[in-house]
Amino acid sequence: MTAANLQAGNPQLIATDEERTLFTIPGGVHPPENKQQSLNSPIVAAPLPGKVILPLSQHIGAPSLPIVRVGDHVLTGQLIAEGDGYVSLPVHASVSGTIVAIEEHPLPHASGLSDLCIIIESDGKDASIPMQERPDYRNQSAKSLLDIIREAGIAGMGGAGFPAAVKLNPRAGCSIEHLIINGTECEPYITADDILMQERAQDIVAGVELLSKILGEPKDVVIGIEDNKPEAIATMRETVKNTPIQVAVFPTKYPSGGEKQLIQILTGKEVPSGELPSSIGVVVQNVATAYACYRAVRYGEPFISRITTVVGEALAEQRNVEVRLGTPLSDLLTFNRVNEKKLSRLIMGGPMMGFALHSAEVPVVKTTNCLIAPTKKEMPPSPPALACIRCGLCAEACPASLLPQQLYWYARSEDHEKLESHHLFDCIECGACSFVCPSNIPLVQYYRSAKGKIKQQEIEKEKADRSRQRFEFRQERIARAEAEKEAKRKARQQAALEAKQKLAEAKAAAEQHSEATQQANSDDAITNALAKTQTKTTDPKEQQAKLERAVQSAEGRLQKASARLVESQQHTPDKNDKFAAQVKQAEVRLTDAKKKLNDFLTSTNFSTNTSGTSSTQTQEAQNEADKDKERLRLEKAINSAMNSIEKTQARLAEADDEKREKFEKQLNAAQERLQKAETKLAEFMNQLETTAAQEKLQTLQPATVDAQPEPDTPMDAASAAIARAQAKASARASMSEEEKLKEQIDGLTKRLSKAEEKLAAAIEEGSDKQEALSLGVEKLKIKLQQAQQQLEDA
Amino acid sequence: MIELLSTHPIAAAILALGLLALAFGGILGFASIKFKVEGDPIVEQIDNLLPQTQCGQCGHPGCRPYAEGIANGEAINKCPPGGQATVDALAGLLGVDAPALDAGEAEDADIPKVAYIREDECIGCTKCIQACPMDAILGAAKQMHTVIVDECTGCDLCVEPCPVDCIEMRPIETTVKTWHWEKPNISWASESTSTPNIIATDKLTPNDAQKPSKDDRAA
Structure with a gap:
């Protein structure tokens, strides 16, 4: 085991390229690569699917919001769902045709659960919306370029599917020094990035330059490739000549392609636990992401197709296929001439980190980089797990320098506190520990389960706290209302008592008074x-x-x-x-x-x-x-x-x-x-x-x-x-009615003129007193008229 | 004095110990006043472990009263919404053996549920609103009511008061967002047939692993 002689935890110098000092990661394994079988033919475009199933959450973040209705006709590349918030992405129609349903459909997910998908039936024409080409994209600002990338719906194509625009826009205060382009592709079987680098190096390099421009030209821009891809390395080296971009080559070891591991190999820096790479000034993007960004910016192409490795001995053709997103996997298998009898199961992703699918009717999504259709002989079901013999191989293999065995014991006993204190959440679930385990213990599955439980408990705890607050608030409110009621009741009681007393007194007084008056009446x-x-x-x-x-x-x-x-x-x-x-x-x-x-x-x-x-x-x-x-x-x-x-x-x-x-x-x-x-x-x-x-x-x-x-x-x-x-x-009287009336009229005319002034001012200001004022004016006018009539009569 | 003490070592020892006892007694007395703990901290800790559904299935009006009850020696297995996990956690906190959950009639108590009002049938009587300990039901007199799913704890206290029986408890469905991997179910005694769904464990023994790659090279 080569990992055995490497010091765990200390990045060690392993090689010096002519340009660059390289480091190594602790642990790691060397599973059989199985990459050659899919590299025999160039990229082939899959035929247009009859229908596409486009899930609304193909990325990390909030699901997209559909903006089309069932029955709508859409063109290829048309926006059919918009992003919901900052960490979200839009979805575009990958074929032209009619929306036949927006409904729950099984997803390519380890759970086999369903989620909301937009289903388009293709009309076979593949009529596209006009693409906006931008030959002068170099003059655009970083912000407008980021907007283009976001609007194109590009998610990280390495596996997790984090929105690329979010990653390319690090938080304020993080100055980015390194832009690392991940062409490692360390998992066995997968060759999608390899073949992309071989065939489309020009666009990739243009994409890297574009990303570098968006990030403000970091001083170090490097494409990292494992040394098991000599052709890709040669092509890339040729292409990056006369650019500041470096191509770094390092020995093949699984999982060098993990984001944190690649950063460690290329910079010697370790991403602190629980933080993002941008906190140490690094941004990592996949080569395929760089390619997609360039196509989106330069040619206005939204993210509607991707290159997927379709491999496995159950297939007659093992190759890389450029496939529209949403294509059902069954179509892809048919295209590669699957032998249903030999097919043991279907795996999405690589054999180390991928998951078995429950059905072939799930679609290709933005993160689908590989589909494995193995025979039973190629990937036999796991042998039964045996007891842990405490050999410690897992600890030697762990690339994150964790203690898998300890984690295993704590996960089995569900000791969540201990798991967290042993940094369970730094586990990248690469599967190296499971791979080396001589007892075939499904270690990673224990960790995944424990992680899920801890997260669920945190959510439940949060909810319980909120419930407690709500309950306490309700109790308080009820108590307050009760107290108020009680106070009112008491006040009423008091008032009633007083009223009674008064009544009694009044009665007594009235009795006395009536007696007295009776006497008085009789007297005088x-x-x-x-x-x-x-x-x-x-x-x-x-x-x-x-x-x-x-x-x-x-x-x-x-x-x-x-x-x-x-x-x-x-x-x-x-x-x-x-x-x-x-x-x-x-x-x-x-x-x-x-x-x-x-x-x-x-x-x-x-x-x-x-x-x-x-x-x-x-x-x-x-x-x-x-x-x-x-x-x-x-x-x-x-x-x-x-x-x-x-x-x-x-x-x-x-x-x-x-x-x-x-x-x-x-x-x-x-x-x-x-x-x-x-x-x-x-x-x-x-x-x-x-x-x-x-x-x-x-x-x-x-x-x-x-x-x-x-x-x-x-x-x-x-x-x-x-x-x-x-x-x-x-003297006054001699003034006579006439004069008095005249006086009155004078006063009235004065008042009227003033009122009219006020009304005009109100109208100018547009105040709401307008109506009242106009009413007043009218009244005054009427009065004035009456007065004048009286005068005339007199 | 010193001579007297040196000649009577027993008396000296008693005197010294007595003085020490006085000094420490003083310190302890001071500390008990100065660092007096308000309330019963164990009640807080127990309350934190309870699920806060406020359902009253333990016979107390809310979770906190039950926490106080447990602090006074009541049984710790009366909380069906918390399930066995809560019983275990309480047992761990109090240092006692974890008894089995006393779920009573409710057999599926472990499945989280939320109340659901069949809105067509709701007559707007507000009875469920008054019954809800969480203020999780929205509505007004003679208006349709509905449940705020995020705030509902599934205590089912609203089901009983409804005069038209339009409230039912529905299990919370697992979605892609809430799903997580199950713990592998492996028992060592019997050879388990469970096949973990993760591929890294499907690795071959080193000898087997070499075979396919060799075949590939041959091909």
């Missing part, structure tokens, strides 16, 4: 009536006082606010808006207060009138005097407001243009308010006058009779006040 109904009148007479006084106080305070606030506004205009123009708003508010309050007072006064007037008792006469006189005072005060307030408005106008004139608009608006509003207040005052005066006049008529005669014995002086003052009020009121 007169006093009751008296009390009632008293409350009537005393109450309005209090209310009046209250309202007067309100008016006073409102006035005070208005004054303060306007003073502040003036001040702020002088010192801090920023706060102008705020103060102006305050002034407005104060004005509003003032008018409100005044209005209330007015209402109240009129009502008291009427009430006092109706009562019409002689005892209230003096009071009324006093009331009159009060009203007079009140009127004066209102006038004063209006004057002061006008003053402040004048002041603001003066300030406005001084203020700069920007704020002018705002101020003008405010001013307008203030003026309007003032007007309102004035009209209100006028109304008040009118009412006052009319009521006073009526009152006079009603009360003058009894007053003269009753008032005679009383002292004259207060009476005189009161009557003087009344006279004054009358004079004023008559």
